[in-house]
Amino acid sequence: MDNPPKEEAALLGFGSACVHAGHIPDPLYAHLTPIYASSTFVFDTTEQGMNRFSGKEEGYIYSRWGNPSFREAENRIAALETFGLKDENGKPLKARAILHASGMAALTTLFMSHLRSGDKVLTHPSLYGGTDELLQKIFPALGVEATFTDMHDLSGVEALLRQDASFRMMYLETPANPTLRCVDLEGCLSLAKKYHLVSAVDNTFASPCLQQPFRYGADYVFHSTTKFLNGHGTAIGGVLIGLDEPLMKDKIAKVHNILGGNSNPFDAYLLTQGLKTLELRMARHCDNAMRVARFLESHPSIARVNYPGLESHPDHAIALKQMSHPGAMMSFELKEGMEAGKRFIDALKMCARAVSLGTCDTLVSHPASMTHYGVPKAQRGKSGITDGLIRMSVGIENAEDILEDLGQALNA
Ligand SMILES: Cc1ncc(COP(=O)(O)O)c(C=O)c1O
Numbered sequence: 001m002d003n004p005p006k007e008e009a010a011l012l013g014f015g016s017a018c019v020h021a022g023h024i025p026d027p028l029y030a031h032l033t034p035i036y037a038s039s040t041f042v043f044d045t046t047e048q049g050m051n052r053f054s055g056k057e058e059g060y061i062y063s064r065w066g067n068p069s070f071r072e073a074e075n076r077i078a079a080l081e082t083f084g085l086k087d088e089n090g091k092p093l094k095a096r097a098i099l100h101a102s103g104m105a106a107l108t109t110l111f112m113s114h115l116r117s118g119d120k121v122l123t124h125p126s127l128y129g130g131t132d133e134l135l136q137k138i139f140p141a142l143g144v145e146a147t148f149t150d151m152h153d154l155s156g157v158e159a160l161l162r163q164d165a166s167f168r169m170m171y172l173e174t175p176a177n178p179t180l181r182c183v184d185l186e187g188c189l190s191l192a193k194k195y196h197l198v199s200a201v202d203n204t205f206a207s208p209c210l211q212q213p214f215r216y217g218a219d220y221v222f223h224s225t226t227k228f229l230n231g232h233g234t235a236i237g238g239v240l241i242g243l244d245e246p247l248m249k250d251k252i253a254k255v256h257n258i259l260g261g262n263s264n265p266f267d268a269y270l271l272t273q274g275l276k277t278l279e280l281r282m283a284r285h286c287d288n289a290m291r292v293a294r295f296l297e298s299h300p301s302i303a304r305v306n307y308p309g310l311e312s313h314p315d316h317a318i319a320l321k322q323m324s325h326p327g328a329m330m331s332f333e334l335k336e337g338m339e340a341g342k343r344f345i346d347a348l349k350m351c352a353r354a355v356s357l358g359t360c361d362t363l364v365s366h367p368a369s370m371t372h373y374g375v376p377k378a379q380r381g382k383s384g385i386t387d388g389l390i391r392m393s394v395g396i397e398n399a400e401d402i403l404e405d406l407g408q409a410l411n412a
Helices: 014-020 045-053 069-083 103-114 129-142 155-165 186-195 245-259 265-275 276-299 316-322 335-347 377-382 399-410
Strands: 098-099 120-123 145-148 167-173 197-201 220-224 238-242 302-307 329-334 361-363 389-393
Touching: 014 069, 014 276, 069 098, 069 238, 069 265, 098 103, 098 245, 103 129, 103 167, 103 238, 103 245, 120 129, 120 155, 129 145, 129 167, 155 186, 155 238, 186 197, 186 220, 186 316, 238 245, 276 302, 276 329, 276 399, 329 335, 335 389, 335 399
Parallel strands: 120 145, 120 167, 167 197, 197 220
Antiparallel strands: 098 238, 220 238, 302 329, 329 389, 361 389
16 A cells, blocks of 8 residues: 655655654644554445455555554665665665564565475575574475575585576575674675575664665565664564565565564554664664673683674674674673573673563573574584573663673673
């Protein structure tokens, strides 16, 4: 359902787009798009109902298929992921987004829309645990296999693509969970184009504020909106954003509607409000993260810090190339291993012991026993997810308080 009745102001800054882009003026003049808590929408006549079903007339029908509260968040996110980008004719790049109940629901829509038995997905190790399980445990039963390869070796990637015509999709996550390894979007996505693969990038860790995969030719960008986009940890959600608007509107929306992983109006409303402060929040998250990473790196109890903003990170150069800032996520390992890690986490006073990320609050978790519990130990080890690894999502508190809490917990 398209609802862009008013001509939008051309916004110069990303922060303004976070507040205003894609806004649909409310017919009753509410300032904020209300929570349209309605499962269904009425037709004036039978003919109007028929026209809406056949697509002759734009309009809402049933909330599994779309709702004004979803549309507001979808328009805003599509505008942010394409902000400042141009198409091959020099016109502003346009995308369409579909909001989902969770990141995993959005990913399921993406995979079910494009993959058939016999197809292969080319991806890399160190994906989010749920994505890894979807590719390793659910899709093989449908005849879809995933190949996990080191995407830093572009000639190796090209050799794989040259040898095997069944690769249908390239799936990237950068920075990736929880080692913060980054892949070169430009290099990988140009190979996806060359070998006619559908490409998708999980941009959850960066947010469009720090990285826009469409700039490098991705077909789809995907987010767990649960994280930085919502920003306050108030709702689970996911979004799939695609550049091919007719395909998104017809085929992808249809798959989404049938699978039924729709969002709900209240969560969409929370997401829309969260998006307004994305730029402001990211600035603070990022400043704090840089200070925390330097503090951890110089601490005698710490063996290793994985943060792409540090010169010691293997993908520092890639992060600098494609991100405006290396972000607010990091992981680290204590010299004394797992036991010291547990002692540290248990001694935290302000930072929360919790999975998830991208909230205002600093969150600390233990991937081996939490987010990556379902990934076999040998595979985890290969991806650098050791038993002693601690992951941190640096929040927007004052840096002094975060450093104080980490310092006292490290000495506990
Ligand atoms: C990078 C990344 N992608 C995808 C997901 C899945 O999203 P959701 O939990 O919203 O389904 C997560 C969740 O933690 C994630 O961190």
